[in-house]
Amino acid sequence: MANFSELDRYLFGQATHYEIYRKLGAHPTDEYGIRGVCFDLWAPNAARVWVIGSFNGWDEGANEMKRLEPETMGIFELFIPGVEEGDLYKYLIETKDGKRLYKADPYANYAELRPGTASAVADIEHFKWSDAEWMKERATHKEDVYEQPLAIYEVHPGSWMRHPGRQDDGFYSYRDLAKSLIPYVTEMGYSHIELMGICEYPYDGSWGYQVTGYYAPTSRYGTPEDFAYFVNECHRHKIGVILDWVPAHFPKDAHGLAEFDGSCLYEYADPRKGEHPDWGTKIFDYGKNEVKNFLIGSALLWVEHYHVDGLRVDAVASMLYLDYGKEAGQWVPNQYGDNKNLEAIEFFKHINTLVLGRNPGAVMIAEESTAWPKVTGPVEDDGLNFSYKWNMGWMHDFLDYMKLDPYFRRDNHHKMTFAMSYNESEKYILVLSHDEVVHLKCSMINKMPGLGIDKFRNLMAGYAFMMGHPGKKLLFMGQEFAQLREWSEERELDWFLLDNPDHKHIQNWVKKLLHIYRKNPALYELDSSWGGFEWINANDADRSIYSFIRKSKDGKNQLLFVCSFTPVARPDYRVGVPAKKTYKLILDSDSEEFGGCSRQRPQSYKAVEAECDGRPYSIAYPLEPYGVAVFRY
Structure with a gap:
């Protein structure tokens, strides 16, 4: 039979x-x-x-x-x-x-x-799951998934932490990670872990982005059952799991998918459609039903069998554009004579609708780097139906601004405000990912101008601005304690830096920001609507100060952010406020736990009738160099 x-x-x-x-x-x-x-x-x-x-x-x-x-x-x-x-x-x-x-x-x-x-050979059917409560709770958020907090810790498992002195690679296993990574993420305040390089791949230096095993958790860290155990433990500790997933291309390794049965089985036969010249990889044939089923089956395996809470789809732009990374003569136009891959577009509509329809509360995330419209729009409106899109525009503007000497920031003030002009066009995740701390781009701390403590204060202000800005959040591992060296997959993070107070202070800062984010619906309920955000002063370019309000749906516990991006103290700083209320200081970058001077200052500020920022009421607050203050009212 x-x-x-x-x-x-x-x-x-x-x-x-x-x-x-x-x-x-x-x-x-x-x-x-x-x-x-x-x-x-x-x-x-x-x-x-x-x-x-x-x-x-x-x-x-x-x-x-x-x-x-x-x-x-x-x-x-x-x-x-x-x-x-x-x-x-x-x-x-x-x-x-x-x-x-x-x-x-x-x-x-x-x-x-x-x-x-x-x-x-592996039998993946006998793991006993105990995450029913999490899965039930996830399903209840089908309608309001966008109104939940999403703070992602991006992790490369092989280099987060390693066993010292071992003869092998010293990798932490999936079960080791369950014991050490989950408590760390919980303490820091992240809501989700995004894992790089879980689908099996041959070459460590690809970080898992050139996949040969779309149905296999990599054996670098243990067995399929060990991986299921890790996901189950994350869920038992109220942590979601997102996987990087790479349907855009695959390597030419002899044992892999390329020319699998002597023909171009998984890839387009025409090399102008079937090969990435820059990457040296093959492109899936999205017009072939069996190939589409191969990719759909892989996605459903991870989401349904392994209970992962979402897939971050890599290199979406390379799938949407037939001429992505190609010169004239290296690509073939579609039937209408333009550069859109019509088969890939239909594939996205199909798979996103399918995965999200079958798995309420799960998410599909697009790493899409262009201005392609309606990436997160519904299929009925000709959208691709992703849950979220990485906001690469915000990321580039943010980093361009943060790298500048403070003297020149006044002429680039718009870089930090521009993202709000298109914020409603998609459902965004603000990302500072692994791609920003490799290939001579410097670590986050070494992108910052200045010397010594100025670098740390710069980065603290940047993180606060990111946490206050509309959009879900993603930070790559090591950025939370200001890793000095660029990331490398060949070694663990420089955890010894936490013996230095400056690095410990910035870790405390990120931890505090994450907990404020998780506890305040104003920071995540209305991310894609002007109903959740209001500038107090978007135009204070001369002083390089940004002030804005985040609002919750019910109008309670609004937050006022003030972020200064120069090393100039403003002892007489005054900020306009929307109402004559008492404003409680809930975050102060000058606090001792963050390396500040911890000057005695009031915790509550009552608005007075004094015009500022075009508003009839205001509060006065002494703003330190690179000072950040967050008030709840």
Whole structure:
């Protein structure tokens, strides 16, 4: 009896087999009372296929697969008795022109630790989940997901922290991370962890962005069950999990997807559509149903089987534009003569609607770096239906401004206000990601002008502005304590820096900002609406001071932010306020816990009838160099 039924073949051919990960690949099963593994492979252009592995001594003729009807579908199947979990295997594919290819299983649930490239048999069905409360709570936020706090800690697991003195890489396992990363994230106040490089990949230096195993958690940190344990523990501690996911391209490694069965099976056949010249990678064929089903099945595996709370989709722009990274003659226009990839557009509409419709409260996040319209718009309005878009425009303007000597900031004041002019166009996440602290771009602290403590005070003001600005938040690991060196995947973060008070103070600052963010709905309920934000003074360029209000839906507990970006003290500073109320100081950058002078100052400020910033009422507050003050009223 075939494991891959006629119905399976039909659904796969329509790109609607949403549990394809339970059919293709290697699955432990019983056949006529005999325990073994059933192998199923899609390779329509192969002449013959064998399963070779540790269980048959890698004998290339021992286990030939049978081609199922209809032959044109190209499904090969074989049950091998006695094969056990953990056994290594590959497919030996004989092409129609007589070549022999040794391929890893595209649907494998586990893989040999690199530099090995074999797939490994894994039974992923027996983990006992205990996160029902989290999953139920997540589903209740289907309608108001945008009104929830989202503060993401972006983590590369292999370099967050390592075991010292070990002969191997010293990587923390998924279970080690559950013991150490979860408490850290909880204490700091993040709501979610975003993990880089979980889908299996061969080359450490790609950070996981050149994937060969779209259905396998990387074996660098443990087994599939270990990964499930990590997600389950995150949920038990009220932390969400987001994975980087890369449907834009894949590497040309001999054991991978490229020219899988001797033909361009997963990639576009025309190299002008099927290759990224800059990256040296292949581009998926989004017009082929079986390829779309491969990617859809991968997304659903992570969200539905492994319970992850969202996918951050990498390099979306490279999928949307046929000429992305290409010169004239290196790309082919679509049927209308322009540069839009119509098949990729439909793919996004399909997969986002599907994943979000089947999994209430989950999120799909686009790393999209252009002005493509309606990335987070509904399909009914010709949008792509992502939940959020990374705000790359805000990030570039913010970093351009923060790098400037304070003397020149007055002429660039608009860089920090411009993002509000388009804030309502999408649902945004403000990001300071790994991409900003590599390839000679400097760490965040070393982007800052000045010397010594001025760098830290600059960065503190920048983080406060980011936390107050509309949009969800993402910080890459190490930025919260002002890592000095650029990030490298080859070593752990420089945790020893926390012995230095300046680094400890900035970590305390980020922690305080995150907890204020999580506790105050004014900072996250109305992120995409002018109803949640109001400038007090957006035009104080001469003093490089920004003042604004964040508002909650119910009108209670509004927040007033004042951020100064020069080293000049303003002892006579006065700020206009919207009402004659008492303003409680809830964050003061001059506090001792953040390395300030901790001068005695009132905690409450009553508005007086004194015009300022075009308002009839105001409060006076002595603003320190690079001073930040946040008031609740």
